Amino acid sequence: MLLRRKSMALMLMAVVLLAGLLQGCSGKADEKDGPGTELVLWTFNELHEKFFLQMADQWNQLHPDEPIVLKANTFPYDNHHSKLSIALQSGVGAPDIADIEVNKIGNFLKGIPQLVPLNPVIDPELKNIVPSRVQIYGKDGKYYGIDFHVGAEVMYYNKEILDQAGVNPDSIVTWADYAAAGKQVLAKTGKPMATVETNDLWNYWPMISQQKSDFLDDKGELTLDNETNIKTLEFLQQMVKDKIAIPAPGGGHHMEEYYGFMNKGGAASVWMPMWYMGRFTDYMPDLKGKIIIRPLPAWEKGGSRSAGMGGTGTVVTNQSKHQDLAMRFLAFAKLSKQGNVEIWKQLGFDPIRSEVWTMPEVKAKNKFTDYFGTNIFDTLIEVKDEINAVHIGPKTPDIASAVRNKILYRTLLNGEDPATVLHELADELR
């Protein structure tokens, strides 16, 4: 009898444990948790998480009839995208809302996107926003993501070094002027004019985008090794050979080595998107008050002086049980005037809604105006019509990887011939 009871007890325990395990695996959250509909958000950036949580508070104040409880999670960049991709492919476990970085969106647009088209909220706002910032997350006329920012590429000059060299940044109009000024800076101060990334895209890509070229054309065909791209890479290589530009210490503009080098006044300028402002304020504090923001040099007088680079699209997944609510909350956070002002205030990004750029709120004192002055948006307004759309497609992740790992390294560090390298890698990618 005792034995039978023991076996029964063991069996029961096993059943209970198994049930618990299965319950745990299913990861099903309660529909309602607290006073509102629960929406789960995944991101790879803690600042984005904070922003969305604040926007959820604001939403709840304005929409007391349909409050939301936003459950936000931040994962490391690669981990986040892999987890999201597996959840979407397997059809289980995806959040309601998720961030997808622009270099990764190609993966999610392959096949039948497992994302909800956001056209109902985007279409009415298209005239108020920079359209390319939703088009890059689109396919077949459907928009699946909304960006945080324009990502306008600008030149950050170190005014102190330029003054020492006797260079007036406002007289630099073309890239040829920039190279000439670079020679002067090098001769007078012994410092390079610029640093260029050998492990990332934010120097080379805008230079070709300014000339209406790209890695892919509007039909998604590979244009990596076209004439413009070759010539641009040759120009960049020549600047490195002439020591006007040096490969960024550590390989890129997001490396510890680079921040230390630049913070000590290592180079006279760097061209990066506007979202890079936060890296200056956070990692290069000694340059406060010395950095001025100007448009990029054009390739010829009257040419484009900027390019839209980088970005994070926020999407609603088709696994969400509250797709409509998630979409409307997302529109409130990233398309509304209120949301766009917050994007500037909290994240220091150039928001995609252009009317916000002239609002007094963006001139108000914050850590960015303290660092760069209050005329940051003047530069953006100056170049707003000179930002060509970049072409993003299923091949983008592959191309980005090739440019990052091979093309820039081989040409800028190893001095190989740009045309040969570009043709070789383009053939491999085709």
Add this chain to the structure above:
Amino acid sequence: MATPVHTNANVPTGQPPKPQRPTRSRWSRFIHSSRTAPYVFVLPFVLSFALFFAYPVISTVIMSFQEVLPGITTYVGLENYKDLINPTFGKAILNSVLYTLLTLVVLIPLPLVLAVLLNSPKMPGRGLFRSVMFIPALTSVVVAGTIFRLMFGELDGSLMNSLLGVFGLEPYKWLMNANTGFLALIVLALWRWLGVNMLYYMSGLQNIPPELYEAAQIDGASRFDSFWRITIPMLKPVTIYVFTISIYAGLSMFTESYMLWNGNNSPNDIGLTIVGYLYRQGLEQNSMGFGAAVGIVLLVFTLLLNLVQLKFFGLFRKED
């Protein structure tokens, strides 16, 4: 444990009671049967093996013949395997094989010699050295990789460049160059695994009967002779084991490279390994089918290599 005896109240008096048989429930009989018990005990392993190994492997094989896109899965025959013939995968294989060979070259003789030294009773501070050498194995590879990245950093202040500075040499971009990048990888592997392999060898050394050394000494063998003719042959099983796991570890290396280059993007793919390529294709580029094909190639490659070396070392020969 006593089984309760059931009495039958309906048995007529005067008749001898029928031989009593303990009645057990079907479940109890099943669980106590000596025929079924082994299966019951083995079941958890079989289940977990089927669920966590056999099923994923079979799925991977199937997936390697498919193109897996969000929402669409199509069979593409051998297309994924054909696509594997490309310079990047070639480089990944070359890097993995080179890394494996280099780790074998350093991670077998060095721990062996150190184990012999630390096994000698004459060695001072044996306990301390044993623990010191083992501690790196307990360190997370993420932490170790980050520390090594900083050590081999390209600024003047990084440890390796400071050392160069002592000799009046210019700072060097260690991780931008294939040779020095590999040097960093091997030093990291050596630092982490030296203690573990040493531990295997030390346990092997404990099993060598001391009489063999005494006999050799009486026969006039030198210390080197004893080492060469007794220690090394007697440690052969340990060496085969260390060799086998080192091949596996070498070919499956990924995290070290990932941490050293701060992501799966080393310059010109100097640190790209087979698993790195699998990760890049399967997850970073979302080509699960292609990634599965890479995984199958790695599996077959590792299996073949290990079978060959086990055959070479005579592990399949019958014991005398």
